[in-house]
Amino acid sequence: MKNIKIYIAALFFLLVTGRCKEINPFEGVDLVVSGGAVNSPVLLQFTDANPGSSTQPDKVTVKITGDKAAAILDDAGGKNYKVAGNVLTLILAKEVTASPSAPVTFTIEVAAPGYLTTSQTFSLTGSDPARFVVPMVHVKNPPEGVTAVQATVPVSSGKITLLDNGTEVGSVGFKSDTKVMDAAGNTISAANVSAEVLMFDTEEIQSLAAFPGGLTPASVQLKSGESRSVRFVTAGIAAINMTAGGKEVKKFSKPVEVSMAIDPHVKNPQTGEAIKEGSSIPVWSFETATGQWKEEGEAVVYKNEKGQLAGRFEISHLSYWSINYAVLANNRCSNQYAVFKVSSNVEADLGNYTGFLFDAQGNFMGSGYGNFNVANGNQTNIIQGNGNLSAGDKLRLEVREKVSGKTVAQTTFDACTEVIPVNITIPDPVKTVAVDIDLAAICKGENLRLKPSGWFGLYNPATLSYTNVYLQDGKARIYVVEGVEYSLNAFYEGKIYSGKVTFKRDGSVVIADGNGLAGTTGYDAGSDLITYKAEYIIANCK
Numbered sequence: 001m002k003n004i005k006i007y008i009a010a011l012f013f014l015l016v017t018g019r020c021k022e023i024n025p026f027e028g029v030d031l032v033v034s035g036g037a038v039n040s041p042v043l044l045q046f047t048d049a050n051p052g053s054s055t056q057p058d059k060v061t062v063k064i065t066g067d068k069a070a071a072i073l074d075d076a077g078g079k080n081y082k083v084a085g086n087v088l089t090l091i092l093a094k095e096v097t098a099s100p101s102a103p104v105t106f107t108i109e110v111a112a113p114g115y116l117t118t119s120q121t122f123s124l125t126g127s128d129p130a131r132f133v134v135p136m137v138h139v140k141n142p143p144e145g146v147t148a149v150q151a152t153v154p155v156s157s158g159k160i161t162l163l164d165n166g167t168e169v170g171s172v173g174f175k176s177d178t179k180v181m182d183a184a185g186n187t188i189s190a191a192n193v194s195a196e197v198l199m200f201d202t203e204e205i206q207s208l209a210a211f212p213g214g215l216t217p218a219s220v221q222l223k224s225g226e227s228r229s230v231r232f233v234t235a236g237i238a239a240i241n242m243t244a245g246g247k248e249v250k251k252f253s254k255p256v257e258v259s260m261a262i263d264p265h266v267k268n269p270q271t272g273e274a275i276k277e278g279s280s281i282p283v284w285s286f287e288t289a290t291g292q293w294k295e296e297g298e299a300v301v302y303k304n305e306k307g308q309l310a311g312r313f314e315i316s317h318l319s320y321w322s323i324n325y326a327v328l329a330n331n332r333c334s335n336q337y338a339v340f341k342v343s344s345n346v347e348a349d350l351g352n353y354t355g356f357l358f359d360a361q362g363n364f365m366g367s368g369y370g371n372f373n374v375a376n377g378n379q380t381n382i383i384q385g386n387g388n389l390s391a392g393d394k395l396r397l398e399v400r401e402k403v404s405g406k407t408v409a410q411t412t413f414d415a416c417t418e419v420i421p422v423n424i425t426i427p428d429p430v431k432t433v434a435v436d437i438d439l440a441a442i443c444k445g446e447n448l449r450l451k452p453s454g455w456f457g458l459y460n461p462a463t464l465s466y467t468n469v470y471l472q473d474g475k476a477r478i479y480v481v482e483g484v485e486y487s488l489n490a491f492y493e494g495k496i497y498s499g500k501v502t503f504k505r506d507g508s509v510v511i512a513d514g515n516g517l518a519g520t521t522g523y524d525a526g527s528d529l530i531t532y533k534a535e536y537i538i539a540n541c542k
Helices: 009-016 204-210
Strands: 001-008 030-034 043-047 063-067 072-074 089-093 104-111 118-124 130-136 146-154 159-164 167-173 192-200 231-244 251-261 280-287 292-303 310-319 320-326 339-343 353-358 362-365 380-384 393-399 407-414 420-424 432-443 449-450 454-460 465-471 475-481 486-494 495-502 510-511 517-524 529-540
Touching: 043 465, 089 454, 089 486, 104 130, 118 130, 146 159, 159 192, 167 192, 167 231, 204 353, 204 362, 231 251, 231 310, 280 310, 292 320, 310 320, 339 393, 353 380, 362 380, 393 420, 432 454, 432 465, 432 486, 454 475, 465 475, 465 510, 495 517, 495 529, 510 517
Parallel strands: 001 030, 030 449, 043 130, 339 420, 432 529
Antiparallel strands: 043 089, 063 104, 072 089, 104 118, 146 192, 159 167, 167 251, 192 231, 231 320, 251 310, 280 292, 280 320, 292 310, 339 380, 353 362, 353 393, 393 407, 432 449, 432 475, 454 465, 454 486, 486 495, 495 510, 517 529
16 A cells, blocks of 8 residues: 655645545545644643542533633634543634733633532633643542531521531521522522532642632722732632522522631731731632632631631622732733743653742742643743732742652742743652654544644553643653553543553553554664554544
């Protein structure tokens, strides 16, 4: 059989418009087609917010909203947003250009069985591949610092109490003769409500990293009605969901009282002083469907029966609630991301490190949740603000090992710095080896071999970590830990094409799991390089 290799992006465009049969007139001839350039390819990974969890969100559903939602497409160029396992791959419409001065911003609402529904707002600032991680909180196995309770209580005078090792960390209480209502304001005839309440301890990094909506929202609505970008310094977070009579509860006839424990180490960013009894802190509601934060009132700080600080406020409707200081900026930086250039003693993305950002007062600002790539020469981005930081604002990065929490690097920098160097020394690093990936997609029923431009993932069960790389025309180089059995995944149109490989210099072991990837490996001692060539079959070639 003759093998004619054609590497032109125009053919790929015809493929994605569904015209495979028209461009393949050669009977018995393989056409090798390049994937070509893609505009702003995006990988969204939905991870369990508990870093010790061996399971990840499954049967995930998403909704995409925002002014630019129409420009956010699935990787086949449509609007069929199917999540492959816990990964969603997207692209930006070819006629839209993203840049730092004109970012393309969108909000994604995410739901999965057993997990708290959440949403995040993201901005694309260029055409290069972008990877985002969305942490999700499992109600029955939350991360450290998150207390959850599911309870059924009377609508009139009922109270839900959250305990952590016997200590009250929060409560939700109904007044006598309260009635519950749906979103339209219709009264729901029910004597009891079934509630799911989660409260996030702001002393715990894992808890803060799972903050619904993030700590640097793209836009909030102030009490004045003005919309602004802010940075939150949070003192308490609560997620409250209720049903009654089989219907979702959204409103109350009388205000419901909420209290939650407050971290005494949180400092007022305006004064630099720690929170104390009698302080008033703004209260904010959060709608996952829109990603919108709204200033609703104030919480009063008091001391509970055990002398611990807590905040008390009233709510008239259900959403997620938080007690936050909002920091506005003057002379603002344009940097949405802190960009770190890594110098380290390892060549591989080991997968089990996380970067955390703090402000000058030590208040937590956010993280690159899920992974900080410690590989030498790597560039890692962490969201540091949405136009809400000023020149002269000092920030601190800490890179920590996920499980032990041990800090392996830290550096202080100015918020407006374009690229921040960070030196990392990993104690007793594991040995790694370079692997060249060479992937091809076979179009079923067609004599077409596609060299895909798309996302490729590796899962390391030893560290419960993921590494995702972007393939250009089917190729990419990665570094892996020798002797570990990796799960390998290619993603397209909401499907996973997978296999397993244990990479070894003296002979790798390849396992096809029946769902797509059939591969072979080789090793060149001169270049100390393993090659992995694999194919998978696409049901129809678009």
